[in-house]
Amino acid sequence: MLKLAHCYPALMSIYGDRGNVIALTQRCFWRGIELTVTPVEPGDTVAWASFDLAFFGGGQDSGQALIARDLLERQGPGLRAAIEDGLVLLAICGGYQLLGHYFLTHTGERLPGLGVLDIHTVGGKQRLIGNSVVEAELDGTPVRLVGFENHSGRTYHGPGVRPLGKVLVGHGDNGEDGVGGSVYKNTYGCYLHGSLLPKNPQLTDHLLALALRRRYGAATTLAPLDATLELYAQRTLVTRLLP
Numbered sequence: 001m002l003k004l005a006h007c008y009p010a011l012m013s014i015y016g017d018r019g020n021v022i023a024l025t026q027r028c029f030w031r032g033i034e035l036t037v038t039p040v041e042p043g044d045t046v047a048w049a050s051f052d053l054a055f056f057g058g059g060q061d062s063g064q065a066l067i068a069r070d071l072l073e074r075q076g077p078g079l080r081a082a083i084e085d086g087l088v089l090l091a092i093c094g095g096y097q098l099l100g101h102y103f104l105t106h107t108g109e110r111l112p113g114l115g116v117l118d119i120h121t122v123g124g125k126q127r128l129i130g131n132s133v134v135e136a137e138l139d140g141t142p143v144r145l146v147g148f149e150n151h152s153g154r155t156y157h158g159p160g161v162r163p164l165g166k167v168l169v170g171h172g173d174n175g176e177d178g179v180g181g182s183v184y185k186n187t188y189g190c191y192l193h194g195s196l197l198p199k200n201p202q203l204t205d206h207l208l209a210l211a212l213r214r215r216y217g218a219a220t221t222l223a224p225l226d227a228t229l230e231l232y233a234q235r236t237l238v239t240r241l242l243p
């Protein structure tokens with residue numbers, strides 16, 4: 001059994017991000033693994049140490065402003081400690097931004113972040129919108145992740161994170177340096193909506209394998225599972241988007 005916390009699903013699940021939780025649940029179900037999903041909303045008391053996985057989706061600036069304080073003050077200490085201890089976390093766009101030091105919105109509002117990722121984000125007037133392909137390496141295997149981005153925030157990286165991948169199509173984290181996403185321990189952040197995981201089963205299974213290993217030990221392996229259709233969809237998009 002695995003336990004997943006879904007951070008602020010009411011306000012932070014934009015552009016189909018909820019599909020990531022469905023993909024994780026379904027690929028567990030097909031393997032006979034039970035995955036329980038616990039929504040975390042403002043005001044909730046959460047035993048972060050008991051979770052294997054977490055998902056934190058994107059949202060509008062206004063939604064981010066509504067949950068930022070709860071994230072920092074109520075969930076902050078427990079969530080930060082869990083991340084340091086190897087909690088497997090996927091954060092998309094608005095959620096990704098709030099794991100960093102701060103998000104300065106395009107209207108000048110400064111939203112403090114959890115500071116667990118060594119990134120900061122500055123909103124720009126022009127939104128960065130469109131389909132995206134990010135070339136990443138998962139367990140030594142190159143994977144072309146496909147997704148859709150729509151953000152005003154430009155995310156800049158410090159030395160405490162490593163890039164998830166290189167942008168082949170789209171704007172990536174800031175539209176300048178070709179970096180698409182960040183990794184710190186078992187925390188993965190990027191701008192890819194779409195939803196991301198249904199179209200990128202290699203990443204879904206990578207996260208599940210990490211979560212199983214964390215709970216049951218390093219020798220635990222994830223049973224193989226067919227992904228023919230998902231990989232066909234992914235390949236089709238890559239072929240269509242890459243010049």
Ligand code: GLN
Binds near residue numbers: 094150151153
């Ligand atoms: N509000 C943030 C931005 O515009 C995040 C957007 C999102 O999650 N898609 O940058």
